[in-house]
Amino acid sequence: MASPRVLVLRSPGANCDEETAEAFRLAGGVAQPVHVNRLLESPDLLADYQVLCVPGGFSYGDDIAAGRVLGGQLRRRLADACQRFRDDGKLVLGICNGYQVLMSAGLLDLDSEGAEGSGERSATLAWSDRGRYDARWVTLHATPGECVFLRGIDTIEMPVAHAEGRFAIRDSAALDRLRNAGQLVLRYAEGDNPNGSADDVAGVCDRSGRVLGLMPHPERFIDATQHPCWTRSGLSGEGAGLAIFRNAVSFFD
Numbered sequence: 418m419a420s421p422r423v424l425v426l427r428s429p430g431a432n433c434d435e436e437t438a439e440a441f442r443l444a445g446g447v448a449q450p451v452h453v454n455r456l457l458e459s460p461d462l463l464a465d466y467q468v469l470c471v472p473g474g475f476s477y478g479d480d481i482a483a484g485r486v487l488g489g490q491l492r493r494r495l496a497d498a499c500q501r502f503r504d505d506g507k508l509v510l511g512i513c514n515g516y517q518v519l520m521s522a523g524l525l526d527l528d529s530e531g532a533e534g535s536g537e538r539s540a541t542l543a544w545s546d547r548g549r550y551d552a553r554w555v556t557l558h559a560t561p562g563e564c565v566f567l568r569g570i571d572t573i574e575m576p577v578a579h580a581e582g583r584f585a586i587r588d589s590a591a592l593d594r595l596r597n598a599g600q601l602v603l604r605y606a607e608g609d610n611p612n613g614s615a616d617d618v619a620g621v622c623d624r625s626g627r628v629l630g631l632m633p634h635p636e637r638f639i640d641a642t643q644h645p646c647w648t649r650s651g652l653s654g655e656g657a658g659l660a661i662f663r664n665a666v667s668f669f670d
């Protein structure tokens with residue numbers, strides 16, 4: 418198949434759209450930043466793409482809560498287009514603020530037990546238990562299962578940069594349910610949990626494995642020189658984060 422087309426969703430306050438589009442391009446995709454207002458005018462535009470990516474930043478100024486306003490637009494005004502996109506077997510990626518957006522939009526299959534489709538979620542992304550914005554590199558472990566984006570990845574380093582990224586879950590039964598469904602696909606390494614996330618969860622996928630939300634920023638590690646220890650560690654060439662974009666692109670081979 419020809420290179421997949423990637424819609425990188427812009428919105429007021431998004432600030433990682435160009436870097437994310439560039440990461441998809443380096444991975445072989447045809448990536449275009451598209452403002453959410455264009456999609457609201459013409460929801461059918463989404464059908465022209467194979468990947469929807471919601472990038473990091475501060476959409477709508479993190480007003481109410483991070484990701485809440487843009488997530489509400491996806492849930493209320495673009496629901497049919499998003500549903501068709503998922504039903505067509507396409508891919509959705511949310512990075513940091515994008516993860517917050519996917520969570521708010523209800524695109525990650527995190528509904529409470531017996532409440533499917535009600536919008537009553539068993540999990541959310543809350544303020545860091547440090548009570549502040551933190552930017553640093555972390556080590557992560559992946560258990561990809563069905564998750565397309567994390568195929569072949571075991572341990573990976575990436576930077577995090579957020580305030581509202583603490584994975585909070587209703588209770589241990591809900592956590593077990595997500596774990597058993599194979600949705601808890603990315604975890605902070607022991608002792609490297611930057612925000613107090615339950616069960617060290619750094620990223621979650623939906624039950625199909627084609628929708629992923631993650632707090633760390635893979636687009637900030639597409640070249641070895643972005644790593645803070647690249648000289649001491651002798652790193653060269655591409656950064657490990659590029660694998661996530663390559664996995665998305667090669668899904669359509």
Ligand SMILES: NC(=O)CC[C@H](N)C(=O)O
Binds near residue numbers: 473476578
């Ligand atoms: N880097 C980002 O995407 C920022 C995430 C979000 N606005 C927060 O601080 O929680």
